[in-house]
Structure formats: structure tokens, C-alpha cells
Amino acid sequence: MGTFKIEGGHQLKGSIQPQGAKNEALQILCAVLLTPEKVTINNIPDIVDVNKLIKLLGKLGVKIEKLSKSTYTFQADEVNLKYLESDQFKIDGRGLRGSIMIVGPLLARFGKGYIPKPGGDKIGRRRLDTHFEGLIKLGAKFGYSREEQFYGVEAKKLKGAYMLLEEASVTGTANIVMAAVLAEGQTTIYNAACEPYLQQLCKMLNRMGAKISGVGSNMLIIDGVDSLGGTEHTMLPDMIEIGSWIGLAAMTKSELTITNVSWNDLGIIPSVFRKLGITVEKQGDNIYIPAHTDGYEIQSFIDGSILTIADAPWPGFTPDLLSIILVVATQARGSVLIHQKMFESRLFFVDKLIDMGAKIILCDPHRATVIGHDFKSTLKATTMTSPDIRAGVSLLIAALSAKGTSTIMNIEQIDRGYENIDERLRAIGAKIERLD
Template identity: 65%
Template sequence: MEYFRIEGGHRLQGTIVPQGAKNEALQVLCACLLTAEEVEISNLPRIHDVLRLVEILAYLGVEMSWPTLHTVRLRASNIILERLGEPHFREQAGRLRGSIMLVGPLLARFGLGFVPRPGGDKIGRRRLDTHLQGLVALGGVLDYSDAEQGYWIRTKGLAGTYMLLDEASVTGTANIIMAAVLAKGYTEIFNAACEPYVQQLCRMLVQMGAKIDGIGSNLLRIEGVASLKGCSHRLLPDMIEVGSFIGMAAITGGEIRIKDVNFKDLGIIPLSFQRLGIRLQLEGDDLLVPAQDSYEIETFMDGSIMTIADAPWPGLTPDLLSVFLVVATQARGAVLIHQKMFESRLFFVDKLIDMGAQIILCDPHRATVIGHGHQFRLKAAQLTSPDIRAGVALLIAAMAADGVSRMLNIEQIDRGYEQIDIRLNQLGANIVRAVE
């Protein structure tokens, strides 16, 4: 089993390029099933979740080649539908929550899909109702198989309809969009997620011949077409990785330049870091995090404690709240971190408290962080990564701590961050990947 040995106290210095966006990658890879023609996807991160989905697509019969390390060409001209019912598919798809987005394209093009029991991060309730209700509204018929521990979904033909989503689910919206583009007639999706990655999926589908209006809003209008063609698509930089690098630079007192961040698609992420007192400079499309010996959390105009909370786009992504929480431990001042969407994502704070952080866990959704600057340094500890985002947050804490920390279950981090140890060591970190 691999683990990280992390020596804290090293300032980061230098330039880093963010990887392609993980969440976008999972969506657009599934979209290749909508056409028999070749689809090329570039800036694809070689991370565990992406490579696992690529393996699943290959198992279903998708032909692929890699002209470069981060570019893949896919052709779904000979899909083997019989493999949906095989144990290997159920096992592999069940280990990757993003595999749920295979269902919409398969149902739209072939009239058949299978939804296994989902895997992914254990961060609380993450129901699939939005996906399934949307596909049923378009004409899918569900049939639960107790023996196969999942849902078969079939149709003799999808038809456009109006739907109001019960929640603005990003993957749910993506799944329904991919089904609707080949459905007969018009589909209106209200309360649709409008994150940049959903916008990217829509733009890719338009390249392929889909007819989609309202891209970037929460009301999408889709006119179904008979078939789609191939295309070339480049992923956005990963906004979660950009935010992670900002936090790493700030908490270590370092100075880094994050290249080509696609600033307009970062939303309020930069502003939220500035509320913690972190200075940022935009130079072209590069984001410079200058060295600071200290940073002070703002208060609201009436003097009340600053609150940083997640919200659907254009609000703050929940994937970065763990990073904000850790960075706040070494600030001056206090902040309330409110994780609204997932009830288990703050439980990792117990480890931060063991490291010396001043945190009050109010309930499963809220934590108050009292920062004392670097007056009280975090202490090294034995750590375990519970999920991708909390794992990176604990890695950041270890990078700022006095002494040498040991982190287990780093496969969780590898699911979302490509060669994070190598890339951070190039900036001056001291992270050793070892095997016990």
C-alpha cells in the first residue's frame, strides 16, 4: 500500500500548470457514446477516475488511441450491449460514481442502459433520483434487478418533454442533456445545473450537431436530432486544482504562478480566497499568488463573522470548502465554513484538531475556524485520506505543519490529482511516495 511522507515547513515557489478538469472529463468521455464517429478529447488528466472510465468504455467496445499522453481518440461504432449485464461491468461501474453518466447516452442511442449501485466518495447522501426521474420523463422505463443490484432502463424511443429538476445536480443535468439531444421533439430542462463543465458539455454536443439553447443558464431548451457526428474537444483547466494551489501557496507562505487558469470560469473562487486575506494578481490568464507572511480573514460590513458556504453555480463549489477550512486555520481571525450539500464532508476536521487547529464542529454541516496566524503551528500527524477533497486538504495541512506527517489511503487523492507529489516537489515541497 502506498503512502505519502510529508515534511512540512517548505515554502512553495515557481510555476505550475493545472490539469484538465476531472468533472468535465467524466461527462465528455461518456458523450462519445452518442456517435459512431471519432471524438478527440485533449487536456485529459491521467487520474484514476478518468482512467477507470476509459477502461469501462473500452470494455463496452469503444475503440481508442492515445496520440499524446493527454489526448485520446474514441470511436463508439461497435458497442457490445451484452456486456452491460456482466459482473465485470457491474463491478467496475459500481466503483466509479461518474459511470452513471453512461446511462443517458446509451439509452438515447441504443435504447438500453444499466445503473449499478454507485461508488465514489463517502461524503453523505448522494442520491440518483434526479438522473432516473429525468430519464423516465423522457420515456425510459426502469426495472430493478435484485440479483444484479441495479436498475435496467429501457426505451423504444425517447421523446422531448418539460421537466423541473428537483435539484440542480451537475451529473444529473449532464445525463439528461445527453439523452435529450437524441430524443424526438423539444425538451426543456428547468433548474438545470449551469457549471462551466456543463456548459462545456453543451458546447461539445453543439459541435457534434446537437441543438441546445440557454447554455450557461438554468433553463435549457433542446431540440432533438436524429444523429450526431464526431468532434474535437479540449477540457478546461480544473478549477478545484487551481483553488487547491492557491491554498497551498498561502498556507506555506510561498509564491506561485498558476498558468492559464481560464479566469472567467473560476467564478467566485478568487474572491472567496481574498475574503480570507489572500492576495491574488491576475496577469493575462495567469493567476499569481504572491508571498505573504500572514493573511487576515475579513468580517462582514456589520462586523459579524465571515461565512463561506457552498452553493450551486455561480455560487462556490463544495469541492473546495475543505481547502478553505484548512487555509483558515493559519489565518488571523475567524470564519464559519458551511457545507450545505454533503453531511459528512467536515468530519475530517477531527484530524486537524489533533494537529492543533482551533476548530469547533457545530454540526455535520458547519464548522467554526479560529485562526491565530502562525502563532500556533500545526503539528505533524498520522493521517488517512477519507475522500479526494478532504485528502488534499489534509495534505495541505501536513505541508504547513511542523515535522513529518504520514498519509495513508492516498489512492483517494490519485483519483482526482495527477502526480500531485511530483508536481508539488517541483515547487519546493518535500513529499515522498513510499510503499509499506
């Protein structure tokens, strides 16, 4: 188990460039299964979850060539479907939640798709109903082995259908879209997710020959085609990492520039940080955060009531950044209510922040009230364990701002979503060491 040793209390300075988007990569990589032609993908992040999916594709028979650090080509012209029924696949697929998105492409192109119950963050229940209900409406037959926790869908030919999704699931929408592009006739997906990463997937599929309209809205209309061709695709910068660096700059009173952020795809992320009193300046396609030497003050609602920050489907605030918002609020002037609606276990890491001296009231599994210290009382160093990707980075930010030397264990969770994070932080002045 890896460990970070962090000496906190140091100001950072310089610039940092976000990696390619993790959540986009998991969708885009699955889409290469839709064509026998070569697909080139740029700006792939070198992180554990993405590398696991690339290895899974290789075991499926996809020909993979690494052209540079972040550019690969994929060609799925000799897919090994027997691997899907092997014991090894049940092990490999279980280790990565993003593996669920191979089901739609495999079903559409080969008439069958299987997946073991996938793993991922321990942040609460994450239902797969949306995925399979959508595929069933396209004509697939669904099977589930409760004993092996193994899912399967099969269909001789998918047919377009109208569907109103029960939830605007990003991965569920992606899976259904990838199946529908090769279905016979027209498919309408209402209450579809419309995150920038889902838009990127749709744009890539259209370049491959798909016919998807309504991209960016919550109603997608897909006219099925017989086949798709190859293409080249470049992934967006990771908006969750961008938000993490904004929070890091504020908590450590550091002057940082975050480069090449694709401002138009950040939605309300900058404005939510501004509500905490953080200065977020647009400089071209960069974000500039000045050193908040006098701290930052949380705004109130227009009627004077306490600010509430809650997650919501896009264009609402992404749930992946609520952990960052919470830790940043611990040193603000004022109070804020954090409302995590989507996952009932995601706020349970706050006990570690309380141990560091933060003033947090965990109201219930979904809500926490944070009373900011205004830097009059710094967080104290401690030893902690990373429970998931986002909580792990939040604890890392807390440790970098704290007085003393902290230890974070189980950093494999952080490595699942952040590329070479210790090296990149050292480059801007952080005192962080990776221990085996």
C-alpha cells in the first residue's frame, strides 16, 4: 500500500496543466469497439483507471499502439469474444467501474455484451438499472447471475425506440448512445445526460459516421447507421482536476495559474468557487488564482440566508467537486451547507478533517455544515487513509495547508484519478514524498 508524506504550511507558486479528462476517457475508449477501423485518441491521462481499461481492451483483442505519452491508436478488427466468458474477464472487469461501458458497443456490433458487477469508489449505491433498461428497450434480452454477479445482454438486431430515462446517468446515457448508433431506425433518449464529456462522445461518434442530433441537450435523437469508421479524437482537460487546483491554491494561499482549461466547458464551476470568496480570473484559456493572503469570505444568499452548495446533473454542479468545496470551506470566513444528493457515503471522510481541527457538523449522510476558521486556526497534521479518489485529493489539499507533517495511506485511490500528482505538486513547491 502506497503512502504520501506531506509537510504542510508552504505556499506554492507557478503553473500547472490539467491532465486529460478521466471520465471522458472511459467513454471514448469503449467507443473504439464500435468500428473495425483505426481510432487515434489524444490527451489520454496516464492514470490507474484508464490504464486498466486499456489493458482490458487489449485482452479483448483490440490492437493498441502507443504513439506518445498521451496518444494511442486502437483497432478493434479482431475482437476476442471468448474472453468475455472467461474467469479472467470476471476478475478484470470487476476492478473498474468504467468497464460497464463496453456492454453497449459490444451488443451493438456483435449482438452480445457481458460484464461482472463493476467496482470503483465506495461512495454509496450506484445502480446499473439505467444502462440495462435502455438496452432492453432497444431489443436486448437481459440476464443476471446473482451468484456470480454477472450481467449479460444479447440481441440479434437492435431496433430504435423512444425512452425517458429515470435518471440522467452519464455512463448510462453513454452506453445507450453507443448501442443506438448501430440500431435499426430512430432512437430518442429523453432526460439524457448532457455533460461536456458526453457531448465529446457524441461528436466523436458523428465523425465516425453516426447520426446524433440534440448534442448538448437532454434529448438526443439518433438515426441508426449500418457501420462506423475510424477517426481521431482529442480529449478535454479534466474539469475535476481543474477544480482541485483552484481549491489547492485557495487553501495554501498560493498564486497559481492553471493552463489550457477549456473555459467554455467548465460550466458553473468557476462561479461556485467565487461564491466561497475565491478569486478566479480568466486569462485567455487559463485560470489565474492570486494568493489569498487575507483569506476568502463565503457569500450568503440574496435574502441573507446561509449558502447551500449542492450537486446536480449538468449543467448543475458536479458531485465530484463537492469534497473539494467542503475542504476549502474549512478555512473560509463564514459558513456553508454542503448537500451531496447523489451518493450517501461520500461525506463520510469528514471525520478525518474534524480530527485535523475543522469545524464540520455532519447532519446526515447527505449534508454537512462547515464553519470556516478564516485561517485563524490552521488544520493540524495527522495520519489518514484515502477512502476514494475525490476524498483522497481533498485530504491531500487539507494536508498541504496543515501545520506539521501528515501521512495519507491507500494513495492508490488517488492514483486512480490523478496523473503523477506528487511530481506535479513538487514542481510548484509542494513538500510531498511518495513512500512504498
